[in-house]
Amino acid sequence: MTAVMANGNWDPSLSGLLASLEESRRQLPSSEEEFGFLSGLLQSKELHALVKVHNKILENGKDDKLNPVLSSSMQVAVEVLEVILPRLGRSELCKELFLLLQKPHLQGLMCAHDAVAQKDYFPRLPEIPLDVEEDEETIKIVQLVKSNEPLGATIKSEDDTGKIVIARVMHGGAADRSGLIHVGDEVVEVNGINVEGKTPNDVLAILQASEGTITFKLVPADGRSGCRESKVRVRAHFDYSASADPYIPCKEAGLDFLKGDILHIVSQDDAYWWQARKEGDRNMRAGLIPSRALQERRILHERQQEDKTDSEGTNLEGEICTGVKCVGAERLLPSPCSSTSHCSRPPKIKKILYDLTEADDFMREEVATYEEVAKLYPRPGLYRPLALVGPPGVGRNELKRRLISTDPSKYRSPVPFTTRSIRPGEIEGKDYYFVSREVMEEDVAAGKFIEYGEYKGNLYGTSVESVLSLINAGYVCILSPHYQALKMIRTAQIKPYIIYIKPPLFDTLKETRTAAYARSTFDKENSRGFTDDELREMIHRGRRIEFMFSHFFDEEIVNADLSSAFESLVRIAISVETDPQWVPASWVQ
Numbered sequence: 001m002t003a004v005m006a007n008g009n010w011d012p013s014l015s016g017l018l019a020s021l022e023e024s025r026r027q028l029p030s031s032e033e034e035f036g037f038l039s040g041l042l043q044s045k046e047l048h049a050l051v052k053v054h055n056k057i058l059e060n061g062k063d064d065k066l067n068p069v070l071s072s073s074m075q076v077a078v079e080v081l082e083v084i085l086p087r088l089g090r091s092e093l094c095k096e097l098f099l100l101l102q103k104p105h106l107q108g109l110m111c112a113h114d115a116v117a118q119k120d121y122f123p124r125l126p127e128i129p130l131d132v133e134e135d136e137e138t139i140k141i142v143q144l145v146k147s148n149e150p151l152g153a154t155i156k157s158e159d160d161t162g163k164i165v166i167a168r169v170m171h172g173g174a175a176d177r178s179g180l181i182h183v184g185d186e187v188v189e190v191n192g193i194n195v196e197g198k199t200p201n202d203v204l205a206i207l208q209a210s211e212g213t214i215t216f217k218l219v220p221a222d223g224r225s226g227c228r229e230s231k232v233r234v235r236a237h238f239d240y241s242a243s244a245d246p247y248i249p250c251k252e253a254g255l256d257f258l259k260g261d262i263l264h265i266v267s268q269d270d271a272y273w274w275q276a277r278k279e280g281d282r283n284m285r286a287g288l289i290p291s292r293a294l295q296e297r298r299i300l301h302e303r304q305q306e307d308k309t310d311s312e313g314t315n316l317e318g319e320i321c322t323g324v325k326c327v328g329a330e331r332l333l334p335s336p337c338s339s340t341s342h343c344s345r346p347p348k349i350k351k352i353l354y355d356l357t358e359a360d361d362f363m364r365e366e367v368a369t370y371e372e373v374a375k376l377y378p379r380p381g382l383y384r385p386l387a388l389v390g391p392p393g394v395g396r397n398e399l400k401r402r403l404i405s406t407d408p409s410k411y412r413s414p415v416p417f418t419t420r421s422i423r424p425g426e427i428e429g430k431d432y433y434f435v436s437r438e439v440m441e442e443d444v445a446a447g448k449f450i451e452y453g454e455y456k457g458n459l460y461g462t463s464v465e466s467v468l469s470l471i472n473a474g475y476v477c478i479l480s481p482h483y484q485a486l487k488m489i490r491t492a493q494i495k496p497y498i499i500y501i502k503p504p505l506f507d508t509l510k511e512t513r514t515a516a517y518a519r520s521t522f523d524k525e526n527s528r529g530f531t532d533d534e535l536r537e538m539i540h541r542g543r544r545i546e547f548m549f550s551h552f553f554d555e556e557i558v559n560a561d562l563s564s565a566f567e568s569l570v571r572i573a574i575s576v577e578t579d580p581q582w583v584p585a586s587w588v589q
């Protein structure tokens, strides 16, 4: 026997295995290479260490010597991360703990701890009964043991033959992980009961009444093999509740999510029902969500219905059912078992830039469902611009000015261009870039401006180049673009972090603006307070902006109390600088 094994500490079962391997070496049909591999493995220190750990766990588990204090250390770690996140800027200790808890080694340790604490390695499967008839070589027998986890597969009865088949296997669920159950497998027997001629509900009833292990006899589907998990992540642009969806093939298999949630799409095999997990969710089993194509059809249909004034009757059901076979016909197999600012005030030109009242309906063509995203990691010295959008008068410029005044050497706003002539005291390149109308019109036509407009016969605008030069010079560029310029700035080149400044409800809006003697920005010639109509208009505009552009927003700040809104802005600005962010996948190469 080899030197390593001569060591008295070596596990006796491993030594025994190796000895019998060597003894029967000649009778084995294996090649020299295969033998060498196996014998090397049995003698490896890694395997020995693993066996030792395994034995120790079993030994300690036997007489309940060690009881875990908790079995969800990963969950606790995530909660701690959330709690300390807002304190990162203020405490070095918080920062250190934040980094520590994200280290893969520590997370691996906590995962392993939880698996052991939850006894995830139990139970052991009993021997498979081998009383299989001779002509049943194409039958597979799958035995599952009760646990708290659902099986993660759905069944349906086939339209033409009435056979019960596995309709869907949810990625990461118990069935998928077993590697034994595949889509298309025909269910012949459950616990010795023949299911021929039975409905999916009958089969469910058998399963629910069963206790202990459950044995399936399955005819394997031809040529099926497990599909590899996709890596696609998307941001959802709508709320989804499976229980409220009349068209989902199986409500219990659905995954609920909220607008803004990041979803890991693990399978797009079905054109209408994708399988997804929520990013960061420890539940490995994927759930069903409507595919992009299906959701787009639904939204378009809903819009058509809204637009229809006459009632021709809705037939959404018919329309979707044509595309999605077996709607509602699948059954999920249960568990087999169970200010005063010193920055000069920029000129008020924005509100005239796109002032075609309500001319923004063109955006309604866009159907926001899911957007593919990827993580963008912060790069020191190269900061994402912050773009504050909102209805005119809501306070974007006020917040921008306050943020810049906290550190003018860090936060900057791009210098605008104008075709008007320079006035006494103004400095070229500081107040404005003064250019001729011909030059500016040419540049506008060439798409060099993120926004522009005309006021009293002169053009004003902000160029893409001036934004990029601030970014490249290491500043945090602060923009307050008109909302219709959002599409222009939301590019891989600029990578803006878009913050929606939302007006509060009318009473609060009126109260806060009156208390602060806020000046209306609607009538440039008169510096006066906001009228009720103007405040209502602000709220109305806000709603339209949300309707059209909310899928572009990274954050939202309700500008009720100005100092709270400003605090939120500062907190967001710090986190954009330091934390990884989900951005459109095309921005990350």
Ligand SMILES: Nc1ncnc2c1ncn2[C@@H]1O[C@H](COP(=O)(O)OP(=O)(O)OP(=O)(O)O)[C@@H](O)[C@H]1O
Binding pocket: 348, 350, 351, 390, 391, 392, 393, 394, 395, 396, 397, 398, 399, 480, 512, 513, 516, 517, 518, 519, 520, 521, 522, 559, 560, 561, 562, 563, 565
């Ligand atoms: N939360 C608040 N409470 C009280 N007053 C506010 C608040 N936010 C902003 N204001 C005041 O409201 C007025 C309009 O704000 P601001 O000029 O920043 O609006 P804006 O969104 O930039 O609009 P515009 O695009 O028309 O310039 C200013 O007098 C500002 O000081």
